Amino acid sequence: MANWFNISCKKATFLISKKQESKLAIGESLQLFIHLLICDVCKLFKTQTNYLLHNIKIHQQTERLNEAAKEKMATVVKDEISKS
Amino acid sequence: MDASRKLNASSWVDNYSDILYGYVLARVNNAAQAEDIVQETFLSAWRARDTYNATASEKTWLFAICKNKIIDYYRKASTSKEILAVDDEAEDYFFGDDGRHWNENKKPQRWNLDYNKNIENKEFYSILKKCKNKLKEVQQSVFAMKYLEDIDTQEICETLGISVQNYWVLMHRAKIQLRTCLEKNWINA
C-alpha cells in the first residue's frame, strides 16, 4: 500500500499532462495529489506547463506572401478557373 | 440562383492569400509548405464550388477548406513508423533509469516571472515555433491539433490512427520537451 501512494516523478508528470486535458481516475488523482504535496520539482513542472499552455494561443502572424509567390498563385488559380 | 455564383474566385488570391498564409504559416514548418497549402485551398475550393451553399461567408468557407488541408498535412507528417516507436528514450533523458526522480541537470528551474500575467512578447512565439519544430513530427501533429486547432482527443486519435494510450504518451513527451526547450531558449536566453 505504501508503494501505491508513492509514485515516481516520471509517472507524476505523465498524470499532470493528462490532467491538463481530461479527468483523471480517482486513484490517479489521489496519487498525483500526494506526490505534489511532497515534490516541489513536479509542482514547478505543473505550474510552468499550465502557464505555457495558457499562453499558447495563435499569435497573429503578420508575415505576408511575397509578390512573386502571389502572382504565381494567381496564375495557377486562373488557369484552373478557365478550364471549366 | 446557384449559390456558387456568389463566389468571386478570380479575386481569391488578392483578397485572402495573405490572411490564409499567415494562418497556415503559424501551423506548419516552413514557408514553402504554407504556400502549397494556400494554393491547394484555392484549387480545392474551386473544384468544390458546387458544394458552397452561401450559408457561410466565402471567407469562412475558404478557412474551413484550408483547415482540412492542414489536418491532412498533420496526418501525413505522422508516419506510422514514428508512432510505433513508443520507447522510453524520451523519458529516460529526463528521469534516469528508474524514473523515480528528475535527473539533476534536467529538472525544471525557477522562472523569474509572474505566472498570472500573459506573455506579450513576440519573441516567445517565434521561439515556441522553433521548439515545436524540433519535436518528432507525430508529436508536433498531436500537439498542434489539440492546442492550435482545438480538436478533441478522440478525433485526433482517429485522424492519426493512434490509440488513446499512445496519444497521452505522445502529448506528454511533446509538453515535457517544449517546456525544457523554452526554458533554455526563452527564459534563460
Ligand SMILES: [Zn+2]
Ligand atoms: Zn516529482
